Amino acid sequence: MAGTTHYVKIDKTKTLAEEPLTGHNRWHEDIPPILTVDPGDTVVLDVRDAWDSQFDKDTTNDDVGRATTDLVHPHTGPVYVRDAEPGDLLEVRIGPTRCDRWGYTVQVPGFGFLRETYQAPHITKWDIADNWATSEQIPGVRIPGAPFMGSIGVAPSTSLRETYLRREAELLARGGAVKGPEPRGAVPADPAIADEALRTIPPREIAGNIDVKQLTAGTTMLIPVATEGALFSVADAHFAQGDGEVCGTAIEVAATFTAELRLRKGEARRRGVQGLQFFRDALATGHGTTEPAWSTPTRFYATTGLPIRADGTNESEDTSLAAANALHQMIAYLVDEWGYDEQQAYTICSVAVDLKISEMVDVPNFVVTAVLPLDIFI
Structure with missing residues (x-):
């Protein structure tokens, strides 16, 4: 028997701080749920863009240089799932993600895989129509859509949150790239939460900002439940992304996400599942970047x-x-063969190129391959 469908509508012209009862941008077990559902119910959630309206069609490169990560990621949620308890697996059957018709890719100084090389702020603005993204700033390229949520997760328990904070503080002390608790820009702003909440940038065992581009419609996620009710939330909608999201952003959009939420009682404990697992057991169709013709393209350069x-x-x-x-x-290659400048090329890599580990056995030299589908060029 089909469950009930629940809708969460937001005003996408407003920031999360202007509608704080619709979501959160930190992880904490005491953030109150905005919705309660039964196992088997479907949720349809409006979602803000990852940088919470810091960028729009008038944004300049200089504006990007003034952006702050304190406002990412505005999650819609939490959703309380009745009967969910630690030791369960939350089964998330992903449905369609409907994207708005405009998006962006930004290179924010100090952020991204090649942040030491590319330090200048940069924005690419994308128009989205008929499941393709094009940009006047990168002529000759058309990116196929495969929408998904970059951040999908559940709340930690108190003990898990404290464990995460402790291990990340230790990593920071060793020189690691870690952002600790930061009350500036936090939603909820209550100091009891904001002063000790987890930042949303790193993924963890509770999932969160995993940026796995295969989490499109038709994929099922299995997330270990850490606290009563699971407290499920989503953020960071992507129209398209390469495996790696190397410049720090994909084609970022506001969107509406749909999923059916089920429970597998006791399965995380019984199987010893300690992090996200996911699967798809039916062939997807379309022209998105996770479809067979794009994930293993016929025409490519590597x-x-x-x-x-x-x-x-x-x-x-x-x-x-x-x-x-x-x-x-x-x-x-993109600069020499196709005539793009380096920041255009870096953006193309972030939204369309897949980084793949080709071998991890031939010591000392592991091989990583970057695969570019040539059919993006028009």
Whole structure:
């Protein structure tokens, strides 16, 4: 028997701070739910863009340089699922994600995989029609849509949140790239939550900002429940993304997300599931970037990277360095062969190029491949 369908409408012309009862931009177990559903119910959730209206059609590159990560990501939720409790798996059967007709890709200084190389702010503005994205700023390219939510997750328990804060503080002390609790821009603004809440940028065992482009309609997610009611939320809608989202953003949009929420009682505990798992057991159709013709394109150009530094130093089993080298080679190809400048090329890589680990066994040199589908060029 089909469950009930629940709708959460938001005013997308307003920021989350202007409608604070519609969501949150931090993770904390005490954020009150905005909706309660039964297992088997469907939710249809309006979602703001990832940077919470900091960018629009009039935004300049200089404006991007003034953006703050304190406002990302405005989640819609939490949704309380009756009978959900720690040890369960929340089954999220993803339905359509309907995107607005305009989006953007930004390069924010200090953010992105190649942030030490590309430090200038930059924005690409996309028009979306008939499931394709085009931009006057990157002529000759048409990106196929495969909409999904970059951030989908559940709330941590108190003990998990404290564990995450402790391990991230230890990582920060070792020089890691970590953003700790920050009350500025936090929603909810209540200091009891904002002062100790988790930032939404890193994904964790509760999922969150995983940016997995295969989470399109027809995919089912299995998320370990950490607290009573699961407290499910979504944010960060993407019209399209390459595997890696390397410049820090995809084609970012506001959207409406649909999913059916079910429970697998006790399955996380029984199976020892400690993080997100997902599957799709039916062939999807269409022309999106997660469809077979695009995920393994017939026409493509690929570059490879090894863990070798520019000065010739050979590192051992360094996948990040190999990925960076593959990406630098792809950017050079796009500049030399197609005539784009480096920031245009970096954007193309973020929205269309898939980084793939080709081998992790031939020590010391792992191989990462960057694959560009040539059918994006028109």
